[in-house]
Amino acid sequence: MNKRYLLLAGIIIALGVGILFMPAKDTAKQTQPALLLAAIDDPSRFLSTDDITDRLVKKDPALLLIDVRPASQFKTFSIPGAINIPVDSLLSASAQETLNQKEMDKVFYSNADVTSDQAWIISKRTGLQRIYVMQGGVNQWFSTIVKAEKPAETASGSALELYQFRIAACQHFFGSPEMAATPKAGAEKKMVKVVKKASGAASGGGC
Amino acid sequence: MGVIPETWNNVIALLLGVGFGFSLEASGFSSSRKIMGTFFAYDFVVLRVFFTAAITAMTGIFYFDYMGWMDMSMLYINPYYVMSAIVGGIIMGFGFALGGFCPGTSFTGVAIGKIDAMVFSGGLFIGVFIFSELYPLFQGLYNSQNMGNATIYEMLGMKSTVFGFLLIVAAVGMFYGAAFVEKKVKKVEY
Amino acid sequence: MAKNKRDGTFYINPYLGGVLLGLVLFSTYYITGRGLGASGAVKSSVVSAVHTVAPAHAEENKYYSKFLSDDASPMSNWLVFEVIGVIAGGFLSGTLYGRLKFKVEHSPKITSRTRLIAALAGGILFGIGSQFARGCTSGAALSGMAVHSASGIITMLAIFGSAYLFSWIFKRLWI
């Protein structure tokens, strides 16, 4: 047998032994601290409430809104189509099943964007992909979409356009305020039902 | 992984393809009889090249990952659909025994003018076409038992490093065995 | 030695070939984050060919439509360029070692015609099988093994295991 082959076999086995001593990557998909910090410093994870609304109105099937607030707050009010994963149960098996897929953009939101951002950081660390945070949270969503403020007469065209869009979106979700009483009950119930299913499919529109 | 800008993608693909094609052809993968030698134990070139390539790439990935030059967990891992993978593998094995090529090697055969390789590649297109047309029939099997982007060491419940080491040892053992068997078996001229 | 090299019988040391192939595979992983492939290119071309000939049919078919997206033509796929490279690389090596020649390679026991029919049948089966397994020997088995993909290793075992069995049935075709 060729001596060189023995040498080569020796080299590859030595490299293999080297591999054996490497720290096992059992925490495999974890994002390293330095990389995670860089990701935190990068604002591209934030999606504006208007963007989200636009995608909700268009019934974007690749959008999954995740409400990380406690269940009680979620019941009081939630963005149509959102599912509830309180931040405490973020790492539970059922929540991970919903979150760990690459087909949809998962957007976390809370009242502001602190809790949702915490959920994002932990999720990013565990290696989830296509995750985002809704900037300003549901407070912002409510005050811009539901209670959209009419821009001043002198405002630019784009500001007026945005206002029109917001009004239209709100009507899309809740109908007009006059007929709020009866037909809304059905819509609200439907929304709650979607929550109970808590399936990944519940993305489009709750209303 | 974004080391190189998007616009260069196709150029890079071409260059890597050239490297791929060259190493396949130069090792003799453009000859179907040389490939089939592995199954009749007169020429173990496929086994040698295949496993050397796998352990080289694997070792490289392990060390580069350790040194932080690349991130192993970011690498794409084929989704594992149990039945679909096994059935597909058996069908391919049958095709392998008949045709004597696999897609990559048949393209190198085409490059040097092997007519059987050209026919084989033509067959590939027809095969994919047939599959797509009959997809509704196969859909159930194709999508059953999805295990996600599973890795073998997770399934076996061992550490990735241990598996890597075992693979290297197994490969070296196989090389030794191949050389041993080759000596015993009557040479076939091709 | 130098003369030998050009008569078409010279092949590089299989281990050197393996190391080179391994380096190419490794570079592919390093640069793109995914492995090599060959059957993917076939799929892309079939999808785009069908889409050109019968767009409505392609969009209707559940399998084609999986790979059709509005913005990118499936032909502009990474793998297609890679396969063009494979052919170029094979040609380069064939030129270098003097193997360029039109011929049908077959066992002395069978005719060229038999060989071609077997090759066509083999190609069709391989085409179908590669779709089931989501990759062929290069895409699933070789690339999969480098990253310990369960799918790749199972596919590899299935391919080589069954090929070993079937090859004894079709022994006449080869030796």
Next chain:
Amino acid sequence: MEELNKTNRLTITVAVIVLVIVTGLITLRRPEVKYTLSPAESLALLKDPALVVTPTQTVALLKDSAGTTVFIDVRNSVTFDRGHVKNAVNIPVRELFSKKSKTVFHDVEKAGQTAVLYGETQQQANGPWLMLLQTGYRNIRLFTGTYAQISAFSDSLTLLLPQFSETPGIDTVALRLISSPVATNKNDASSVKKEKKSVKPVKKQAASGGGC
């Protein structure tokens, strides 16, 4: 002879690979920062009220001259130069794991002090705070208000509202207008966090015209 020649080239190729790997190992620098908490442990810490500082609590800390608290400003250096909390240390987000920052946190820990992280908003300091917790620091607290609040500091507490960015700010009046009785049945108070005490929802004052 030919066989030998073939092997020779192989040996050279392998030697080059080994050389690359060895060079890599020699020049290798392991990342200095490591997680000491699992994701689940980090998640559990988020609920710990001892790790956050509300604006009200900050009043005491700002007045405190004993030096038990070090304010860390995570905004960029330009903004920091324009104005900051007295004696605050500037550690912009991206420099959190730099050597200099490490000494700062190390000194704070050694002196038995507590670091309070603040940013333009609570959100800005949130990320660095969570990173520090995950990498092993325990004496780091997060300021739950905005820089505007802390800079406008006076003894008057009113300037320091609201206490948490995460306080529910849904205008329940408007909500009642647009949504079903199901939602209206809920007591307004149920939508309000416990820690809120007497604080009113942020946006409530703005409640004017109904919804859409």
